[in-house]
Amino acid sequence: MAEESKGSKMSRRKFVKNSGYVAGGLIGGGLIGSVFGASFGGSGTKQPAAPTVKEEENFNQALMYFTRHADFNTLGAVTERIFPEDDNGPGALALGVPYFIDHQLAGAYGNNDKEYMQGPFRKGTPFQGYQSALKRHEIFMQGIRALEQESQNDYKESFIDLEGEQQDKILQKFENDEVKLKGVASSEFFKMLRASTLAGAYADPLYGGNDKMRGWKMKEYPGSQMSYTDKIEDESFIEMEPKALNDHL
Amino acid sequence: MAKKLDKVDVVTVGVGWTGGIIAAELTKEGYKVVGLERGGDRGTEDFHMVHDEYRYAVRYGLMQDTSKETITFRNKRDEHALPMRQLGSFLLGEGVGGAGDHWNGHTWRFLPYDLEIKSETDKKYGKDKLSDDYTLQDWGITYDELEPYFYKFEQTTGISGEENPMGAPRKNDYPTGPMKSTPILDRFKKAAKNLNLHPIQMASANLSEAYENPDGETINACQYCGFCERFGCEYGAKSSPNITVLPTAKKTGNFELRPDSNVVEVLHNDGKATGVLYVDVQTGEEFEQPADVVILTSYVLNNTRLLLQSEIGKPYNPETGKGVIGKNYCYQIGGGATGFFENEKFNTFMGAGSLGATVDDYNGDNFDHKALDFIHGGSLSITQTGRRPIESNPVPKGTPSWGKDFKEQSLHYFNRSLSVGAQGASMPHRNNYLSLDENYKDAYGNPLLKLTYDFTEQDRNLHRYLSEKAGEILKEMGADHVDVREISEHYDIVPYQTTHNTGGVIMGADPETSAVNNYSQMWEVDNLFVVGASAFAHNGGYNPTGTVGALAYRAAEGIIKFLDEGGQLVQVSKNSQHV
Numbered sequence: 001m002a003e004e005s006k007g008s009k010m011s012r013r014k015f016v017k018n019s020g021y022v023a024g025g026l027i028g029g030g031l032i033g034s035v036f037g038a039s040f041g042g043s044g045t046k047q048p049a050a051p052t053v054k055e056e057e058n059f060n061q062a063l064m065y066f067t068r069h070a071d072f073n074t075l076g077a078v079t080e081r082i083f084p085e086d087d088n089g090p091g092a093l094a095l096g097v098p099y100f101i102d103h104q105l106a107g108a109y110g111n112n113d114k115e116y117m118q119g120p121f122r123k124g125t126p127f128q129g130y131q132s133a134l135k136r137h138e139i140f141m142q143g144i145r146a147l148e149q150e151s152q153n154d155y156k157e158s159f160i161d162l163e164g165e166q167q168d169k170i171l172q173k174f175e176n177d178e179v180k181l182k183g184v185a186s187s188e189f190f191k192m193l194r195a196s197t198l199a200g201a202y203a204d205p206l207y208g209g210n211d212k213m214r215g216w217k218m219k220e221y222p223g224s225q226m227s228y229t230d231k232i233e234d235e236s237f238i239e240m241e242p243k244a245l246n247d248h249l
Numbered sequence: 250m251a252k253k254l255d256k257v258d259v260v261t262v263g264v265g266w267t268g269g270i271i272a273a274e275l276t277k278e279g280y281k282v283v284g285l286e287r288g289g290d291r292g293t294e295d296f297h298m299v300h301d302e303y304r305y306a307v308r309y310g311l312m313q314d315t316s317k318e319t320i321t322f323r324n325k326r327d328e329h330a331l332p333m334r335q336l337g338s339f340l341l342g343e344g345v346g347g348a349g350d351h352w353n354g355h356t357w358r359f360l361p362y363d364l365e366i367k368s369e370t371d372k373k374y375g376k377d378k379l380s381d382d383y384t385l386q387d388w389g390i391t392y393d394e395l396e397p398y399f400y401k402f403e404q405t406t407g408i409s410g411e412e413n414p415m416g417a418p419r420k421n422d423y424p425t426g427p428m429k430s431t432p433i434l435d436r437f438k439k440a441a442k443n444l445n446l447h448p449i450q451m452a453s454a455n456l457s458e459a460y461e462n463p464d465g466e467t468i469n470a471c472q473y474c475g476f477c478e479r480f481g482c483e484y485g486a487k488s489s490p491n492i493t494v495l496p497t498a499k500k501t502g503n504f505e506l507r508p509d510s511n512v513v514e515v516l517h518n519d520g521k522a523t524g525v526l527y528v529d530v531q532t533g534e535e536f537e538q539p540a541d542v543v544i545l546t547s548y549v550l551n552n553t554r555l556l557l558q559s560e561i562g563k564p565y566n567p568e569t570g571k572g573v574i575g576k577n578y579c580y581q582i583g584g585g586a587t588g589f590f591e592n593e594k595f596n597t598f599m600g601a602g603s604l605g606a607t608v609d610d611y612n613g614d615n616f617d618h619k620a621l622d623f624i625h626g627g628s629l630s631i632t633q634t635g636r637r638p639i640e641s642n643p644v645p646k647g648t649p650s651w652g653k654d655f656k657e658q659s660l661h662y663f664n665r666s667l668s669v670g671a672q673g674a675s676m677p678h679r680n681n682y683l684s685l686d687e688n689y690k691d692a693y694g695n696p697l698l699k700l701t702y703d704f705t706e707q708d709r710n711l712h713r714y715l716s717e718k719a720g721e722i723l724k725e726m727g728a729d730h731v732d733v734r735e736i737s738e739h740y741d742i743v744p745y746q747t748t749h750n751t752g753g754v755i756m757g758a759d760p761e762t763s764a765v766n767n768y769s770q771m772w773e774v775d776n777l778f779v780v781g782a783s784a785f786a787h788n789g790g791y792n793p794t795g796t797v798g799a800l801a802y803r804a805a806e807g808i809i810k811f812l813d814e815g816g817q818l819v820q821v822s823k824n825s826q827h828v
Contacts, residue, residue: 082651088660109308116319116334118689124331127324127741131331168652194651202638203303219663221598221638224300227472228599235432237594237664245301 064106089218100200100209110137132184143189251535260540263547265347267780269490274805276503287511288344296481313341317692324703339748346491353602354454357791358417360613361392389758390767402798406488407460410452415609434606437631440725453603454488464497475635477602515559552783553753554698575683577752579788582673584716588728597636605632612790623710627673627790671715675788712736751785766819768807
């Protein structure tokens, strides 16, 4: 654990660099703090009680599925490459996408509750779709660790410590089925990773991603408005504050 | 052992549009109807949290639970069929109201040409226009005969629309006027007129105004909130079985709705259906429900599966071309194009399922096919259904699918791109069919249905033609860049295409080549009716629900007649049109 803690500190610097964050910028305290902060590393020393409750403390940002910090950190780094911070606004990390994916993997999505999972399993043609016997959470766990392994193989460094372009090269290997996974094609894993990253960026914030509806704001999408009857005929483009589902309760 | 229940007049298998229509019409006449629905009960009160793309559009909140039941699929007969482990290409419904809850509400009448397609094609283009591999057939009914039933469905659902000069002729106006037009639709209409086409506002089951139907049910006015497709309507403003025919049936006191009841077999003896066997999916208990008339009103796929599983009718054999159950499975050929606009933004996120504009100039036989290598065509529409951010990331071809450039482009074009799409007709082919799978079973131990399907030359040619036409319209609309869609190498079960599956229990005039007559009554079993798009002998160039509704009203009339007089309702024609 001590080593991981050290690695995390290293990676924070790289992360900030790769994702274009400016030191002292407006990163929501919860996310980066909890991924890379000292309390996460578990130094064994008891943290002093915070004197005051932090503003906007987000209790949703904890792990339901992942058990190792290293895995969750890799997931964070990879989602940020898929959906990076740029001039338009926040990337996957700042939007809370890794928490979204973690929470999804713990539930019906990760456990394939609504998928036909009876055997026999066999490889199909590319037109017959997903045929793995593995559940999504198993595919993610395996895939995330394979990302780290590829990084070690190719660069002798942890995935989170690579430069962005190096990370992309590894991701491309997964996308192009150049990495061997057990029981599933690496491209299938990549497709799930991509789809769940976009879902985390743009799903209603109730799921833990799309932090403060900033994914929607970037896309000029106003969320779930109740009615556009008085606007639907307008000639001009309409900008409005988005609304989320908690507005409907 | 199954517990045997008291006999009823009529039992329906499935409670969506067709089951609902049958229930309403028969209970009004005083008959006792039991509706068995494998999914749960639901209605407008369940839709207050429905503006949730992730839950409903991505995770398929209202759709079939494939852990219990799915299909197997292969492109060709020499391939090994494998289960469709998750929904993709089409989204099957489940629960009271069925797909009638989460449809968009596009409501069309198939063209007169569709119903007599074999005769009309032969007459105009000769018998060799398509090869013998295409099992094209007339439907055993003409448009004029079906016209009153189309209107009946439109009255029940309050359809909002306007006259269509290129569409099927109407004897009455739509019950309500067209929906509001928008800058997006106006742009399409103007461009289409410039190209000498005949644009109209799409006929819609999202109503332009509050409406009371002839049964006294009220449908509210659409709010254009952008959550129709894959969602239920929290306003009761999208016509669904739950707010029209089901309350009508319930009011009579003659209807019993039994949700969570999955029918596994149609019971029959000496050519007569005696009832159905079903499982209470919550307890696992089996029940036998005897009935004078059994009506299959589930989706296309389950109507076919239940007949095959119950050994009713002759299964279709692709080797010999003989047999009928599973024959003429068709889909829809979805060509189209996307236009990218650099300097304009549109309110793409607003809308309604059927808020759209359409041209029928390239549909049916509205244009000459002599010099073309396909028959039929499709409607071309622009729709403003309410663009959703997770799954809508329009980018020009060649853009990477992730990373910095993807993010930049997909944000830029979310409100700066528009698509024109085709509902391309699908012609039957001898190698496209439904049968029972030998290897995979559902949660109740019964074989899954097996789909063998691939695109044909006809499909490819039609797709190319319609996609190019869609591209021309977008250019005329002022798009700076247009990407025209291409058909995939083979039909792919993964990406969503359309939930317009048809065939398997087709209607016609001849028992040798069709399974049901034009009242949807089985030729082989007089007291068994099979209602829905399973009866389509091919798929036309429109969304199917309007035609499904018409056939259901026609079937309801037939069932009432049968309960009164018995026997076959249609005399077999010796000179029927078939290959």
